[in-house]
Amino acid sequence: MPKAKFEGIYRSIKQKIEAQDFPYQSLLPAESELIAAYGCARNTLRRALAELTADGYLQPIQGKGVRVIWRPVGKTAFLIGVIESFQETAARNHLRTVTKVVQFEQVSADERLASQSGFMVGEPLWAIQRVRYLDGKALILDCNYFSQDMVPGLTADIAARSIYEYIEKVLHVRITTTKRKVTVERATTRDEELMDLNGYDSVVVVSSMTFDADGLLLEYTQSRHQPEYFCFQDTATRRRQIPAGEE
Amino acid sequence: MPKAKFEGIYRSIKQKIEAQDFPYQSLLPAESELIAAYGCARNTLRRALAELTADGYLQPIQGKGVRVIWRPVGKTAFLIGVIESFQETAARNHLRTVTKVVQFEQVSADERLASQSGFMVGEPLWAIQRVRYLDGKALILDCNYFSQDMVPGLTADIAARSIYEYIEKVLHVRITTTKRKVTVERATTRDEELMDLNGYDSVVVVSSMTFDADGLLLEYTQSRHQPEYFCFQDTATRRRQIPAGEE
DNA sequence: GCCGATTTGTCCGTATGTATC
DNA sequence: CGATACATACGGACAAATCGG
Numbered sequence: 417m418p419k420a421k422f423e424g425i426y427r428s429i430k431q432k433i434e435a436q437d438f439p440y441q442s443l444l445p446a447e448s449e450l451i452a453a454y455g456c457a458r459n460t461l462r463r464a465l466a467e468l469t470a471d472g473y474l475q476p477i478q479g480k481g482v483r484v485i486w487r488p489v490g491k492t493a494f495l496i497g498v499i500e501s502f503q504e505t506a507a508r509n510h511l512r513t514v515t516k517v518v519q520f521e522q523v524s525a526d527e528r529l530a531s532q533s534g535f536m537v538g539e540p541l542w543a544i545q546r547v548r549y550l551d552g553k554a555l556i557l558d559c560n561y562f563s564q565d566m567v568p569g570l571t572a573d574i575a576a577r578s579i580y581e582y583i584e585k586v587l588h589v590r591i592t593t594t595k596r597k598v599t600v601e602r603a604t605t606r607d608e609e610l611m612d613l614n615g616y617d618s619v620v621v622v623s624s625m626t627f628d629a630d631g632l633l634l635e636y637t638q639s640r641h642q643p644e645y646f647c648f649q650d651t652a653t654r655r656r657q658i659p660a661g662e663e
Numbered sequence: 664m665p666k667a668k669f670e671g672i673y674r675s676i677k678q679k680i681e682a683q684d685f686p687y688q689s690l691l692p693a694e695s696e697l698i699a700a701y702g703c704a705r706n707t708l709r710r711a712l713a714e715l716t717a718d719g720y721l722q723p724i725q726g727k728g729v730r731v732i733w734r735p736v737g738k739t740a741f742l743i744g745v746i747e748s749f750q751e752t753a754a755r756n757h758l759r760t761v762t763k764v765v766q767f768e769q770v771s772a773d774e775r776l777a778s779q780s781g782f783m784v785g786e787p788l789w790a791i792q793r794v795r796y797l798d799g800k801a802l803i804l805d806c807n808y809f810s811q812d813m814v815p816g817l818t819a820d821i822a823a824r825s826i827y828e829y830i831e832k833v834l835h836v837r838i839t840t841t842k843r844k845v846t847v848e849r850a851t852t853r854d855e856e857l858m859d860l861n862g863y864d865s866v867v868v869v870s871s872m873t874f875d876a877d878g879l880l881l882e883y884t885q886s887r888h889q890p891e892y893f894c895f896q897d898t899a900t901r902r903r904q905i906p907a908g909e910e
Numbered sequence: 911g912c913c914g915a916t917t918t919g920t921c922c923g924t925a926t927g928t929a930t931c
Numbered sequence: 932c933g934a935t936a937c938a939t940a941c942g943g944a945c946a947a948a949t950c951g952g
Contacts, residue, residue, distance in 0.1 A: 420920065441878070446936060457922045459706075462937090470717070475840050475878035478937045479929035483878025485840060487781055534687075534734055593722050593732060594899045598845065600867055600890035617864050618890055620847055631722035631730025632688070643847035643865055650897060652841045667939065693917060704941040709918090725918045726948030 425454050425464040433473055433486050443481035444474065472651030511551045518610065519545035520572040522564065533561060533636035534625050540564040544575050550645070553612045557619075557640040566634050583634075590629040597623045598648060601640075611642055620646045672701050672711040680720055680733050690728035691721065719898030758798045765857065766792035767819040769811065780808060780883035781872050787811040791822050794857050797892070801858045804866075804887040813881050830881075837876040844870045845895060848887075858889055867893045 429450075432438050444450070444465075451461050465482060468474045473486040506513040523543045525535040535541065541561045548556035560579070562570060567583060574582045583589050603611075603619050613619070619640045626635040676697075679685050691697070691712075698708050712729060715721045720733040753760040770790045772782040782788065788808045795803035807826070809817060814830060821829045830836050850858075850866050860866070866887045873882040 422920075441880075448936080459923090460921060463920090472840065472842055475874060475876075476937065477877055477930085479931080479935075480877070481930095481936070485874055485878050592900065593719065595719050595732075596897055596899065598895040600847065600865075600893055602863075615864075616849075617862075618847075627722060627732055630724055630727070631732050633732075646847055648845040648895070650843055652843065653839065669939075695917080706942090707940060710939090723918065724949085726916080726950080728917065728949095 421456060422460050422463040422467075425450075425456065425461060426467050428454075429464060430468060430471075430473060433468075433484055434488070436488070438484050440484055440487040442484050444484060446481065469653060470651070475653075506550055514549040515576055516547045516549065517544065517572050517575045518547055519543060520575060523561075525561075529561070529636075532623075534633050535561070535563065535636065542567065542570050544570075544579075546575060547610050553614075553642075554610060555612065555642040555645050557607060557610055559638040559640070561636045563634055566628065566632065589634070591626055591634070592629045593627040593631070595625045599623075600643075607640060611640070613642055614644065616643050618643065668703060669707050669710040669714075672697075672703065672708060673714050675701075676711060677715060677718075677720060680715075680731055681735070683735070685731050687731055687734045689731050691731060693728065716900065717898070722900075753797055761796040762823055763794045763796070764791065764819050764822045765794055766790065767822060770808075772808075776808070776883075779870075781880050782808070782810065782883065789814065789817050791817075791826075793822060800889075802889040802892050804854060804857055806885040806887070808883045810881055813875065813879065836881070838873055838881070839876045840874040840878070842872045846870075847890075854887060858887070860889055861891060863890050865890065 429438070429444075438444055445453070447458065447461060447465075451458060454461060465474060465476065469476060473484065474482050475485050476482045521543045523541050525533065525537055525539045525541055527537060529535065530537040530539070540563075542564060544558075544560045544562070546558045546560070547554050548558065562579070564570075566589065567579075567587065570579070570582070580591070584591065599621050600618050601621050603613055603617055607613065607619050611619070620643055622637075622639040622641065624635075624637050624639070625633060626637070628634045676685070676691075685691055692700070694705065694708060694712075698705055701708060712721060712723065716723060720731065721729050722732050723729045768790045770788050772780065772784055772786045772788055774784060776782065777784040777786070787810075789811060791805075791807045791809070793805045793807070794801050795805065809826070811817075813836065814826075814834065817826070817829070827838070831838065846868050847865050848868050850860055850864055854860065854866050858866070867890055869884075869886040869888065871882075871884050871886070872880060873884070875881045
């Protein structure tokens with residue numbers, strides 16, 4: 417049961433689109449009709465539509481209507497706006513996963529790390545490297561830096577299971593915002609040693625900063641992926657006219 | 664001069680954050696103060712803040728305030744939520760660009776193309792392949808499919824310059840939404856022939872569907888990038904609690 | 911632990927502007 | 932031109948979370 421009214425409406429309409437009750441390329445019922453159907457105020461409905469638009473389901477056309485631009489995709493069914501993580505892939509395909517901790521140290525942020533991670537210089541951190549295996553193949557090398565202040569009591573044992581579960585379930589810290597950057601780099605000898613690159617000479621590097629519900633930096637991670645198992649999907653909407661120089 | 668009031672407020676606050684008048688990790692002045700400062704209604708200010716949050720500048724904390732989570736980045740200064748296109752990179756760095764058309768044909772969508780592009784089977788299309796040179800190096804191979812109905816009168820000559828300029832300036836069609844997928848593929852012999860891969864054995868493939876202001880599918884493109892010159896950046900905000908099974 | 915002040919979150923109703931047909 | 936539909940803006944009300952006394 418959703419707490420917020422707009423969220424219930426969001427889900428209801430999303431579900432109808434996915435069930436193709438509102439088919440691809442058709443126009444949605446007018447705002448006024450939906451308002452009547454859901455018994456809500458205009459702003460409330462519009463908030464639900466705004467999120468569906470941001471998620472790539474809808475496109476509003478002033479003076480005309482709201483077009484459905486979502487279509488069912490094949491069984492590869494990627495998630496929108498989400499980097500499909502190792503665990504998610506594994507869970508969806510019912511594959512066996514193993515995590516091996518190859519580094520577990522306490523360090524403090526030097527100048528270089530601070531500048532690229534957003535931690536303060538000298539801030540005490542956990543430096544952890546883990547290799548992720550899927551179905552026997554080493555596909556991801558995760559290089560994490562966690563704030564010792566915000567993630568106390570970390571052990572190699574926890575790292576071998578799930579650090580996120582520890583953070584959310586044990587420490588009761590909620591992850592809210594993640595900034596990510598995706599690039600491709602030449603594989604290092606360490607990549608080659610630790611991962612099954614299957615002949616690839618490069619890796620996909622996802623660098624991310626994670627903030628908790630207080631907006632404080634919790635983690636900086638470089639996730640190095642074997643290229644075959646990487647996919648990223650998103651939707652971009654041009655909200656404004658190109659303001660010359662920006663965007 | 665922005666048309667909408669909320670947009671002016673959005674830009675003003677964004678600029679103050681980037682100038683570090685509102686520093687990284689600090690709390691913004693309270694809504695009530697900003698409302699007084701900008702002389703607007705609460706909803707108007709909140710819309711500006713909502714967009715800055717979506718862009719990864721802010722993180723609101725109920726009962727507490729709004730935290731600034733934007734920091735200046737190095738000179739690589741990537742754009743948020745945008746794949747930095749070839750032309751954008753070139754324009755920012757004042758580099759010379761050349762486009763060479765290597766294919767220009769009329770085709771109709773077969774089963775396979777229709778299923779991955781979203782065009783209807785049999786829909787008449789332009790099939791165009793272009794190599795993009797930056798500073799003498801062939802870095803991108805663009806494979807475009809444009810709807811002939813929606814983009815009439817295309818010629819190889821226009822393709823050699825800018826199809827988008829033609830679409831927007833001549834046909835007066837506005838591009839609004841783009842759905843993208845990023846993967847890495849092994850380079851084909853054609854990639855190797857046409858691009859300067861600098862020893863890389865793989866390419867970054869950005870597949871995208873582009874919709875016009877009416878929500879109609881205009882274009883499907885596979886953009887194959889030399890890995891060195893590729894970067895993608897985005898911000899993900901967890902808006903809801905994990906609804907078990909979804910997201 | 912409770913209470914009240916502050917701050918953000920959600921929702922409502924209304925008015926006006928603008929694009930499409 | 933008028934009718935319809937989305938876009939922006941205003942002001943008010945109450946809920947929920949945080950923090951300090």
